[in-house]
Amino acid sequence: MDIAKKITLVNQTSLESFEEPDKLKIIAKFTETGIKIFDADFGYAFWKQTGDKNYLLVYTSPTMNYVPRLPRKRGFTYQVEKTKNPFMGLLPEEKNPKYDFSPYMKSLIIVPIFYQNYQYGDILLCYKKPRLFGKADNSLAIALGNAAAQTITIQQLYYSAQDFKNRLDKTLDAVLIFDAKTYKIEYANLGATKLLGYRQKELFKKTIFDIQPEVDRARFQELTLPLEKKVIKSLNFETVLRTKNGKNIPVELFKQLTESLAGPKKFLTIVHDLTERKKVEKEALRLLKQKDEFFSVASHELKTPVTTIKGFAQLLAVRAEKLPPKSLYFVEKINNQVDKLTRLINDLLDISRIETGKMKFRRRVFELKQLIEETAQDLKVGIPHHQLILKLKEKFWIFGDMDRIAQVLTNLINNAVKYSPHAKKIIISVVKEGKFARVSVEDYGVGIDKKSEQRIFERFYQQKKTRGEAYPGLGLGLYISASIIKAHKGKIGVKRKKHKGTIFYFNLPFKRWQK
Amino acid sequence: MAKINGKKLICVVEDDPGISELMRVVLEQNNYEAVICTTDTEIKKQLAKRRPVLILMDLWLQGGVSGEKLTRTFKKNKATRDIPIIIVSAQNSLSKVADRSQANGFLSKPFDITELLKAVKKHVS
Numbered sequence: 001m002d003i004a005k006k007i008t009l010v011n012q013t014s015l016e017s018f019e020e021p022d023k024l025k026i027i028a029k030f031t032e033t034g035i036k037i038f039d040a041d042f043g044y045a046f047w048k049q050t051g052d053k054n055y056l057l058v059y060t061s062p063t064m065n066y067v068p069r070l071p072r073k074r075g076f077t078y079q080v081e082k083t084k085n086p087f088m089g090l091l092p093e094e095k096n097p098k099y100d101f102s103p104y105m106k107s108l109i110i111v112p113i114f115y116q117n118y119q120y121g122d123i124l125l126c127y128k129k130p131r132l133f134g135k136a137d138n139s140l141a142i143a144l145g146n147a148a149a150q151t152i153t154i155q156q157l158y159y160s161a162q163d164f165k166n167r168l169d170k171t172l173d174a175v176l177i178f179d180a181k182t183y184k185i186e187y188a189n190l191g192a193t194k195l196l197g198y199r200q201k202e203l204f205k206k207t208i209f210d211i212q213p214e215v216d217r218a219r220f221q222e223l224t225l226p227l228e229k230k231v232i233k234s235l236n237f238e239t240v241l242r243t244k245n246g247k248n249i250p251v252e253l254f255k256q257l258t259e260s261l262a263g264p265k266k267f268l269t270i271v272h273d274l275t276e277r278k279k280v281e282k283e284a285l286r287l288l289k290q291k292d293e294f295f296s297v298a299s300h301e302l303k304t305p306v307t308t309i310k311g312f313a314q315l316l317a318v319r320a321e322k323l324p325p326k327s328l329y330f331v332e333k334i335n336n337q338v339d340k341l342t343r344l345i346n347d348l349l350d351i352s353r354i355e356t357g358k359m360k361f362r363r364r365v366f367e368l369k370q371l372i373e374e375t376a377q378d379l380k381v382g383i384p385h386h387q388l389i390l391k392l393k394e395k396f397w398i399f400g401d402m403d404r405i406a407q408v409l410t411n412l413i414n415n416a417v418k419y420s421p422h423a424k425k426i427i428i429s430v431v432k433e434g435k436f437a438r439v440s441v442e443d444y445g446v447g448i449d450k451k452s453e454q455r456i457f458e459r460f461y462q463q464k465k466t467r468g469e470a471y472p473g474l475g476l477g478l479y480i481s482a483s484i485i486k487a488h489k490g491k492i493g494v495k496r497k498k499h500k501g502t503i504f505y506f507n508l509p510f511k512r513w514q515k
Numbered sequence: 516m517a518k519i520n521g522k523k524l525i526c527v528v529e530d531d532p533g534i535s536e537l538m539r540v541v542l543e544q545n546n547y548e549a550v551i552c553t554t555d556t557e558i559k560k561q562l563a564k565r566r567p568v569l570i571l572m573d574l575w576l577q578g579g580v581s582g583e584k585l586t587r588t589f590k591k592n593k594a595t596r597d598i599p600i601i602i603v604s605a606q607n608s609l610s611k612v613a614d615r616s617q618a619n620g621f622l623s624k625p626f627d628i629t630e631l632l633k634a635v636k637k638h639v640s
Contacts, residue, residue: 296607300575303605307625308533314628315540342625349607360608 003136006037010144014151021159023047023120023152027113030148031123037140038109040125047121080110081119086141088133107131111141115149123148174271176208179264180228180257183207183217186266195273197244208267213248214239224267227257241271250274288356295352299345306345310338336382347476351459354483361401361487365511368396368405368430368437375406376413376428383417391429396437397512404484405508408492411477412441412504418473419463420445420501436490436507444501448494456494457482481506522548523639526567528558528585529603530577534624538571541628542635555580562595568639571622574604574612586616599638603631 001009013033017026024047031045080087087110094100107127113120123144168175174192178185188196188203196203196211209217226232235255240248254270313334320328353359369392376388398405409428416426423444430439448456452463462475478492485492490508497503525542529535530553542549550567552558554577561567570589574582582602589595602613605624613621622634 299607300605303624304531304534307605308531308537310625311534311537311541311628315537315544338625353607360611362610 001037001039003140006140007143009033009037010140010147014147017148017151018155018158021155023155026152026155027121027123027148030113030144030151031125034109034111034123034125034144037144038125038137040109041105041128042126044124044126045121046124080112080122084112084114084119086111086138086145088137088141090130104128107133109133109137109141111145111148113145113148113152115153120149120152174273176203176267176269176271177258178208178267178269180267181264183209183220185211192271195243195249195271196241202244208269211241212239213242224255224257227255238274250278292352292356292358295349299349302345303342306338306341310335310342313338339382344474347474347480350480350483351476354480359483359487361404363400364402365397365399366402366405368398368439368508368510369394371402371406372409372428372430372439375409379410379413383413385424386417386420386426387424388413389425389427391427393515394430394432394437395514396430396432396508396510398437398488398508398510400488400508401484405488408481408484408506409439409441411481412506415477415504416441416443416445416502419443419447423500432510432513433507435509437510437513438505438507440503440505442497442501442503447500448496448502450496453494453496457492522546523569524548524550524565524567525635525639526550526552526558526561526570528552528570528576528582529573530554530575531573534573538631541631545632545635547635547639554578555585558585562589562598567598569635570598570600571635572600572602572618574602574606583612583616586618590617601634601638 010030010033013029017029020026020029024045027045027047031043034040035043088108090107091102091105094102105126105128107130109123109125111123111125113122169189171189172191172194174195175187175189176185176192177187184207185203188198188200193200193203198206203211208220209215212220215223223237224235227235233256236252238250238252241251242248251274252272254272256268258266258268260266313331316323317328317331317335320331350359372392373390376390380388413426413428420426420443425444427442428440429442430437432438448463452461455461456463457478459479460475461479462473482492485506485508488508490506492506493504495503495505525547527535527538527542527549529538529551535551535553539549539551550561552561556578558570572582572586576582576585582604586600586602589598589600599619600616602609602616602618602621603624603626604612604621606612609621609623612618619638620634622630
């Protein structure tokens with residue numbers, strides 16, 4: 001067999017082996033080829049399994065019916081491992097009879113199979129009779145080892161890529177890969193074909209814009225610019241994808257721009273189908289709306305009898321002089337409680353409005369100092385045991401909903417009253433703080449604990465009762481107040497005082513200010 | 516025309532018997548004559564019969580025609596648009612409804628009797 005034929009045989013073997021997934025079998029195949037091209041009598045293939053020190057042995061022998069078993073330790077192979085070059089020549093002398101193979105072989109070739117620095121294994125080709133080797137034999141042995149190493153490496157890469165693709169193909173989330181310049185779809189997994197109703201081949205004829213109706217080329221380039229510029233590593237946005245039968249599916253896309261040594265930049269897109277989520281969201285919104293409607297009707301229905309009770313109580317108060325003593329006092333009690341009931345109903349309605357984003361504001365410019373004075377005046381009647389001290393010097397013109405701001409102030413003052421059963425003084429002040437007017441309500445009551453300070457503006461939150469004191473209410477007032485102030489681009493907060501009491505405050509941006 | 520026996524007539528469009536009774540008592544005590552209408556047909560009949568000086572209009576009425584729609588109709592009609600209408604309701608955002616329907620004022624339920632009388636006096640000169 002001439003050298004050209006031998007080379008062809010090696011190349012052919014590497015092609016044939018490509019289909020074979022087992023690395024051990026690839027080496028076996030090359031061993032077989034090696035026996036053929038070197039005209040050897042028999043051969044061994046050694047295989048070093050990664051993470052396992054044991055050598056595996058495979059033999060091929062077309063002419064012999066008996067092949068001696070080689071022990072594991074063979075001094076002459078170490079030399080090969082060191083130099084990474086083939087060994088060919090007479091069997092080295094061995095003093096230990098246990099390792100002496102001279103009865104079976106006189107000459108041998110050892111072909112190491114290296115890839116970079118990793119040795120996959122080696123091939124032993126043995127001769128019963130002594131044999132001389134030439135330069136051509138050495139080159140051929142190197143070629144054989146390289147071909148085997150390359151075949152194993154390519155095969156390994158191919159199968160790991162194949163394995164990866166198989167797994168990707170089967171994932172239920174849709175995955176698309178498309179060229180970053182032409183936008184042509186180059187890969188679509190099973191999830192994508194299922195979602196879009198196209199076959200893979202059909203998708204490969206399309207660009208991303210054929211299936212992504214809401215985002216055109218210009219918009220897409222704008223969106224993905226930070227990816228191109230590497231400002232961000234991944235991008236996600238919600239849009240719709242159009243299926244083969246023209247249906248739009250709500251999706252969230254996760255995009256990455258991938259670069260590889262092998263080819264141009266590509267976009268990798270993972271698609272989350274949001275159909276179910278949108279359905280749930282829609283249903284939740286419907287329920288929320290239904291709840292809001294219910295609250296509207298319920299509050300209306302509750303207010304109707306309240307109106308009657310309040311009205312007749314007032315009628316009774318007018319005639320109290322003609323009634324038994326203390327009647328006026330009782331009627332006033334009824335009246336106060338009805339007012340409280342009305343506030344509770346309104347609070348519940350407000351909560352529902354905040355949740356559905358339906359709280360409406362009637363904004364116009366008003367003067368804050370006057371509003372505070374009027375609100376305090378209105379409240380004074382209902383809180384006979386407390387003293388409201390107003391420290392108002394400056395005037396602030398605010399653009400906002402007067403009634404809602406009055407509601408916040410009323411809430412803060414009522415809270416101050418509620419939480420200071422043993423202290424009389426409540427100080428209301430307003431001062432300029434940058435571009436904001438800061439309204440404070442200070443009391444000398446039971447104060448607030450540190451935990452409550454963090455959570456006091458949460459819905460339903462109420463400070464834990466101490467010393468067996470009970471404070472009425474639903475825990476909605478401050479939550480509503482915070483929502484109102486937030487809608488006015490202001491800030492609401494609380495300060496704990498070192499000694500007694502609390503300061504609640506809110507800031508509102510003002511239009512005009514006067515000392 | 517609105518005065519008989521020297522008393523001014525006020526129409527209370529209200530389908531809750533408790534509230535309409537209350538309003539009637541309050542109005543009569545203050546020397547007005549009150550007539551209660553619970554549906555749109557009743558108020559229309561009343562307007563044809565005798566013109567009131569003021570209408571106190573509830574929003575949610577029996578029979579489906581809302582107080583807002585009624586107010587709008589009256590305000591569009593040449594014959595009735597000069598009659599002041601005050602919307603009285605427990606519904607939220609009354610000011611908006613009043614603006615929309617061109618009512619002359621509004622009063623939120625539950626109301627204070629003094630507020631009711633103040634509103635009435637303001638529109639009945």
